[in-house]
Amino acid sequence: MLATRFTLMYPEKVEKLVLENPIGLEDWKLVAPYTSIDQNYQNELKANYESAKKYQLEFYYDKKWKQEYDEWVYLLTGWTKHPDYPVVALNNAQTSDMIFTQPVVYEFQYIKSPTLLIIGTRDRTAIGKNNVKDEAARERMGQYQLLGKETQKKIPHSQLVELDNVGHLPHIEVFDRFIKPLSTFLSSTQK
Template structure:
C-alpha cells in the first residue's frame, strides 16, 4: 500500500513538473523577461492616457534600404518573431517589431477602446517616430487583420503586404453567438499553463508538441499569478471582442498593394466555433484550405502559397517553408 501511494505521489509530482515550468512570475509589462533584441519605447498620449508602446528596431546586416514591419497575433507578442527577424536582417532589411498596446511589453491600459483603426494609428506613430515612410508589412493571425486595416488606411505607406494565416478571413459573428466582454474576462481569469498548452497543442500543432513551444505558453500565462493580471485579462477580453466584432473580410477587394498570402492549410482557427450549436455549421468554420483560395480571389494583385500539413503558425512550426516564399516575394 505504501509503495502504491508513493508511486501515485511520484507521478503526480512528475506530471506537475513537466506541465508547469518552474519559471518566475512575470509582471504585466514583462520587465523581467528579455526579448531577443533591444527594446525601445514610444511615449504617447492616447485616449487621454499616457502610454508606452514597445518595439524592436533591428538593423540590417548589409542594408538594402527597405524596412519590414512585423505584426504579432493576439496570443503572442513581438518575441516570437526572433528567427524571422534574424533571417530578414541577414537579407538586408531593417526590421521593426512593435508590441501593440495591451500586449507584451507595451502598456496595459484600463478603459481603453480597442479598435483595429486605433492600433493602426499607434503603429503609424512608431514609424513616424523613426522617420520611416515606406514599408513592407507582414501580419500573422490577429496581426493579419491589423495589417489589412493598416494597408487600407495608409496604402501610400505599404509597398507590399504579407498575410500569414490571418484570422478574419470569414465573418464569425454571422454564425456564432456573441460572447460578452465580461464572459471573456472571466474565462481569461481562469487561464493557466495547462489549459493554454492544451489549446495550442490541439489548435496549432496537431497534437505534436516540441519543447520550443513552451516559451509561447509561458509568455501567455507567466503573469497569471501576478496581482495586476486582471488588467491583462480585461485587455485580452477587449481585444477578443475587437476581433469578433470588427471584420475585415468585406474589404479585401479594396486592398491596392501587392499581397502574399502564406497559409498553413491544416489551420482550423475560428473565433466562436465552440459556441456554435449546429455541428455542421461549426465544421465549416476555419477551413483554411478553402479560405486562403477565397481570399486570394478577392485581392486583385495577390499570390497564394499554401503549406500542406502546417497549422496556424508557419513561422514557428515550419520556418524553412515559410521564409523561402517570403524572401522571394519581398525581393
C-alpha cells in the same frame, strides 16, 4: 486584421502586405453566438498553461502537438501570474471582441498593395467555434485550406503560398518553409 486595417486606412504607407494565417477571413458572428467583453474577461482571468495549450492544440495545430511548442505557451501564459494580469486580461477580452465583431473579410477587395498570403492548411482557428452547438457548422469554421484560396481571389495583386500539413503558426512549425517565400516576396521589386 490590424495589418489589413492599416493597409486599408493608409495605403500610401504600405509598400507590401504579408498575411500569415490571418484571422478575419470569415465572419464568425454569422455562426457563433456573441460572447460579451465581460464574459471574455472572466474567461481570460482563468487562463493558464493548460487552457492555452488545449486551445492551441485543437485550433492552431489541429491536434498535432510537438514538445517544442511548449515554450510559446509558456510565453503567452507567463504573465498570468503577475499581479497586473487583470489589465492584460481585459485587453485580451477587448481584442477578442474586436476580432469577432469587426471582420475584414468584406474589405479585402479594396487592398491596393501587393499582398502575400502564407497559409498553413491545417489551421482551424475560429473565434467562438467552441460555442457553436451545430457540429456541422462548427466543422466548417476555420478551414484555412479553403479560406486561403477564397481570400487570395478577393485581394488584387496577391500571391498565395500554402504550406501543407502546417497549422496557425508556420513561422514556428516550419520556419524554413515559411521564411523562403517571405524573403522572396519582400525582396521582389513588384509594386
